[in-house]
Ligand SMILES: Cc1cc2nc3c(=O)[nH]c(=O)nc-3n(C[C@H](O)[C@H](O)[C@H](O)COP(=O)(O)OP(=O)(O)OC[C@H]3O[C@@H](n4cnc5c(N)ncnc54)[C@H](O)[C@@H]3O)c2cc1C
């Protein structure tokens with residue numbers, strides 16, 4: 001009961017001014033954890049899709065889901081951790097690429113299925129997608145000193161199979 | 168096609184919603200609205216003396232009659248003054264629609280004169296809020312606001328109106344109905360859950376029904392009375408739930424919680440089945456969670472899923488509205504001719520009667536000094552238990568709850584969740600607007616009354632005669648009590664070295680003032696005051712300064728660890744309890 005599990009919660013939100021702050025406010029006001037949050041409009045311009053990563057024990061997650069559902073701007077939500085789901089996050093990373101490092105960095109990017117988007121004589125800018133763990137692993141594989149900048153989008157996700165979150 | 172201003176649209180919408188009273192205070196941003204109010208008589212505007220009072224009056228009005236309360240404040244300081252009132256209504260789930268003026272849309276975000284981010288500042292204490300940027304959305308937004316405020320778990324909804332929107336013109340069309348795709352409260356309980364709950368309820372050997380404000384908010388009292396009497400089970404109410412079940416009925420075992428009766432808290436502690444209805448397991452009720460109802464299986468009926476298993480894990484949750492769910496339970500029991508376990512119940516009642524015999528609400532009477540409990544007892548007698556009682560916050564509030572036996576819902580109006588000193592007087596005024604022909608009393612204390620005193624002027628202007636029962640102990644008594652018990656009598660900042668002459672003060676506002684300092688004069692003064700039907704009377708009862716509220720579960724204590732008046736021994740609270748309120 002007391003183990004803090006990571007949950008990926010995906011929300012269809014009214015695409016209205018202030019809707020995002022209601023969600024963010026809820027987390028700070030009630031002291032819930034929030035690891036990452038992404039949001040963008042969907043194919044239906046009246047709706048946004050918001051995905052957040054939080055953690056807590058079963059009871060806390062139950063309250064988070066109930067409190068989110070209580071927000072008038074939340075149309076629908078799904079806890080993707082409760083179903084078979086695909087999770088993806090985008091990372092942009094700028095690394096040093098000097099001398100020997102240059103070949104090594106290219107090799108590492110290839111192994112992780114990354115793409116080099118920009119090249120200078122001293123740096124690479126690499127794009128990588130995957131679940132959070134894969135991105136963490138990549139960062140671990142790269143020499144600490146070689147990292148110049150990291151930008152992560154935060155996780156998004158979608159259920160596998162026929163299940164779809166729509167209205 | 169007739170074009171009218173936003174201000175006129177707003178007023179028409181209010182009329183259409185059947186709004187009788189609009190409690191408010193003017194200012195620059197809402198001048199157009201005031202101008203629209205000027206030329207009509209359907210919606211009566213009540214000019215309070217402070218915006219917080221507008222909210223409390225609208226709140227008191229709503230609690231008394233069940234209709235949504237409506238308030239109007241100007242931008243900036245008008246809105247910030249209203250915040251306490253909004254938060255108060257939010258905590259107690261009172262349906263309010265609040266209009267705030269805002270600077271013109273073009274100036275929003277520019278730190279314009281009297282600008283505050285109303286939607287941002289109220290977000291954590293409203294059920295929902297709106298900023299209307301386009302007059303085309305105004306009427307529909309108002310409709311939505313009333314719909315959201317009054318359905319599901321009720322609560323305050325704010326509409327922020329930029330001044331240019333009140334001036335712009337549009338065609339008037341008020342939708343008959345609104346539908347919100349993201350908001351659809353569950354009213355009807357799940358039949359399977361109800362069936363399971365009935366089985367659990369009837370299997371009980373030591374049952375107790377614990378009900379709260381949800382029964383009153385949903386007007387579910389008749390169903391509650393029917394179910395309780397059908398079962399023959401003991402029933403206790405939260406502070407917010409008093410009146411939902413008649414207090415003078417023998418099945419009622421008093422309020423529960425921190426200042427609840429011995430029998431209610433002991434029965435809660437020892438019960439094997441707890442039937443919670445429209446109550447939210449507040450920390451004032453549960454005491455220390457780990458010690459709460461240790462052997463109970465729990466059924467919980469609530470319209471708000473987030474109230475269920477929030478503080479205490481329950482066994483059978485039922486999401487739905489009280490009257491619907493209770494009616495369904497009653498028909499299962501009747502149709503299947505189900506009967507409770509009479510023998511076990513008999514034994515349980517004998518146990519409860521033993522606890523009752525302790526008479527935990529007894530207090531030591533005096534001929535010299537007025538005991539505050541005595542004043543409430545006399546208030547009850549003189550009004551024959553029929554008055555609407557609005558209370559402030561403190562010891563006097565607890566005594567009113569304990570000694571005025573409320574037999575009907577909406578008779579007891581008090582601030583439970585936020586515990587807002589200053590609530591009582593404007594709330595009493597609001598209740599008087601709702602029921603001009605009924606006796607309304609405001610039970611207050613020397614601290615609380617000074618927080619909204621200015622409303623005596625409003626009460627004079629609109630002639631809303633209320634009897635103010637001031638239990639004047641010279642102290643912030645409730646806080647003093649805690650200092651006595653838990654801070655070794657270090658009375659830091661709880662003694663008023665200066666109090667106004669309340670009699671003169673009442674007279675200055677054009678009311679009647681009386682000071683009573685002898686127990687033998689209490690009843691006579693009350694009779695005299697209530698005989699003055701059309702006057703507000705300020706009864707300043709000089710009471711025992713050091714009287715304490717008993718029973719009391721000290722913070723961190725379990726339900727069976729009550730401190731009783733007779734024993735009056737004050738053990739220091741558990742260390743971990745010290746951090747609690
Ligand atoms: C000085 C002080 C001392 C206090 N001491 C005590 C005390 O000793 N004992 C005590 O009980 N309280 C006490 N309180 C009050 C306490 O703080 C809480 O306000 C109170 O206990 C909450 O009451 P409630 O559980 O009935 O919930 P409420 O706040 O009344 O909430 C109502 C519940 O009903 C639900 N509901 C609403 N509509 C419906 C519907 N249609 N159908 C179903 N459910 C619905 C809501 O979702 C909510 O869960 C004290 C307050 C103060 C200021």
Ligand SMILES: Cc1ncc(C[n+]2csc(CCOP(=O)(O)OP(=O)(O)O)c2C)c(N)n1
Pocket residue numbers: 559560561562563564585586587588589611612613614615616638640642643644645646
């Ligand atoms: C606005 C506000 N400020 C502070 C408190 C904390 N508080 C709770 S009860 C109380 C004392 C109330 O004094 P009084 O109105 O004289 O009532 P008494 O307890 O003496 O009956 C205080 C200060 C509060 N509830 N509300």
Ligand SMILES: [Mg+2]
Pocket residue numbers: 561612613614638639640641642643644
């Ligand atoms: Mg006092």
